[in-house]
Amino acid sequence: MPHTEVAPQEADKVRVYALSLSDAEARAMRDDETAQAAALGVDRIDAAYTEVFRVADLDQLGLAGYLRDGNGVNPDQIETDRSKLAALDGWVMIVYSRAFAGQSLQLAPIPALTHIGTYTEGGPDTPVQAMEAEAAQPYTGIPRVAPSEPAKGGGGKTMVIVAVAVLILLIIWWLLA
Template sequence: MTGTITIPTGERAIIRVFTLDMRPEQVKFLSETGALEQVLGIEEMNRDQIEIFSTDDLEELGLTGYLIEGCGLSPEEIDPQSDVLSAIKGDVLLIRSRAFGGRETRLNPADQIQLVATLSEPSTNWSGTPIETASAQLYSATKQSPRAARARARRIGFTLFAVMMALITIVLLLLVF
């Protein structure tokens, strides 16, 4: 048994890899509503953030290849655990942190579910240098005079009025003929 696994509040960008030591019909049953939650000992989770599959389905790509190519993990993240991950045969369960909705969760997996690896997804660097151009400054656009703004509004209003009148005229002509 793996024991209790604590998912901290607000955890992001973590993928946990579990092996499933179960018969094929039991693995298939895990896709039923509430079944996986029951064997993990929790109330609810986002099923869109969970994958259950057999490593045989990955063919020559393998589990490490799937984690790099399919999940976007960096090879540097996989390398320290590549021997363990490559040795996995059979059914696998992948759970992303988003499955828990940012809530603190305590997993109590059944004896047939073993945690093999905890991997970090690459995160986006949102930092950047400040924009120094004049156009990025607040209120940097040229301000129109009130007279020019009214004239522009009148032109737009007249154009819309002319288009609507033309459409009404076309519709009336089509109805008459």
């Protein structure tokens, strides 16, 4: 069985394997991270980024549609392997790049795994548009060099006025008492 290289920090790759296992073995592998790693010939993978399922569960969508619509694989890549993907009728295992946690690995799948293809997840085709509105331009104002200084001298006058008012109130209270 040929080995497959996983590049360090690999991203956006989707590997599809056909499983030549019984229903019971495939179901057991679906929920067992250790069994999935062993099947790929590695010590450990993150099973949150793998899928094991029966192709028939996809109904009319099919595996090619699932890869295209569910995973954003480029339709041109799928077209190349369309006949292989359409011929699959048992269980498959899909392994995403994140399952390898950015490590450089050498995959050595067991004979029960047949590599169907490795596809690239594509991002949305959104063209970059230049923003020409004035509000989209960088700020061109002059920044303040130093903070403004607070007003000086107003606090002392206020204290004198308050003290005189209190003294007048005390004198009036003493005279009336």
